[in-house]
Amino acid sequence: MDPWLECMDFGVAMTKEAGKMIRDALQREISVREKSSPVDLVTETDQKVEELIISSIREKFPTHSFIGEESVAAGAPSALTDGPTWIIDPIDGTTNFVHRFPFISVSIGFTVNRQIEFGIVFSCLENKMYTARRGRGAFCNGAPITVSGQQDITKSLILTEMGFKKDSEHFRAMMANMESILSIPVHGIRAPGSAAVNMCLVACGAADAYYHIGIHCWDMAGGAAILTEAGGVVMDITDQPRQQRRRRSPPELPV
Numbered sequence: 001m002d003p004w005l006e007c008m009d010f011g012v013a014m015t016k017e018a019g020k021m022i023r024d025a026l027q028r029e030i031s032v033r034e035k036s037s038p039v040d041l042v043t044e045t046d047q048k049v050e051e052l053i054i055s056s057i058r059e060k061f062p063t064h065s066f067i068g069e070e071s072v073a074a075g076a077p078s079a080l081t082d083g084p085t086w087i088i089d090p091i092d093g094t095t096n097f098v099h100r101f102p103f104i105s106v107s108i109g110f111t112v113n114r115q116i117e118f119g120i121v122f123s124c125l126e127n128k129m130y131t132a133r134r135g136r137g138a139f140c141n142g143a144p145i146t147v148s149g150q151q152d153i154t155k156s157l158i159l160t161e162m163g164f165k166k167d168s169e170h171f172r173a174m175m176a177n178m179e180s181i182l183s184i185p186v187h188g189i190r191a192p193g194s195a196a197v198n199m200c201l202v203a204c205g206a207a208d209a210y211y212h213i214g215i216h217c218w219d220m221a222g223g224a225a226i227l228t229e230a231g232g233v234v235m236d237i238t239d240q241p242r243q244q245r246r247r248r249s250p251p252e253l254p255v
Contacts, residue, residue, distance in 0.1 A: 109221025119225025199223025
């Protein structure tokens with residue numbers, strides 16, 4: 001018997017409800033505030049969605065812990081313990097949401113003993129529900145998904161994210177990375193604007209790799225579970241695999 005199936009089913013249900021809240025909010029005027037910089041945005045909907053998810057899960061599973069993007073921004077601790085922990089990004093792609101650009105997701109990762117047990121990413125405007133349970137594969141709207149398996153980087157489509165960098169050295173590094181990759185050459189670089197969606201696009205073979213420097217745990221927890229269960233690998237900047245599905249060999253591209 002799967003000890004965490006009830007949690008995953010409840011998480012999927014809450015993610016669908018959060019997606020409906022986001023779609024409804026897009027029909028109204030969006031109130032936006034800045035956080036750490038002019039491009040680090042938060043909306044009232046981010047906060048309401050996170051409050052909905054956490055309060056509902058806390059009522060159902062009162063002993064569980066939470067790490068939520070907006071809670072941490074408001075001063076809540078960000079501590080990963082051995083207990084059941086929900087890692088939540090209420091709107092991954094807030095800038096997309098503000099501009100009504102269609103790649104907007106709700107992302108949930110669930111860990112026990114500091115290991116991801118399942119991930120849920122709902123790309124709510126596309127109506128694509130990505131799910132994965134450790135050791136049981138990855139799915140989009142119930143259909144199995146796998147990575148492309150492409151091992152020739154010159155035949156690859158690469159995903160990244162780019163934007164404002166206050167530090168000029170960081171800006172130059174960002175542009176230099178893109179120049180280096182395009183000069184390999186690769187088929188192209190895309191930037192959809194949601195880390196969770198990016199990881200899911202690699203998981204289903206629509207892109208071959210995704211790199212991002214400065215990513216947070218709530219951006220990637222749900223997507224990492226889906227990507228690894230789809231046969232991919234998540235690596236840090238030292239080329240060390242962070243998570244890898246054991247049942248098949250991952251592609252050699254960094255993700």
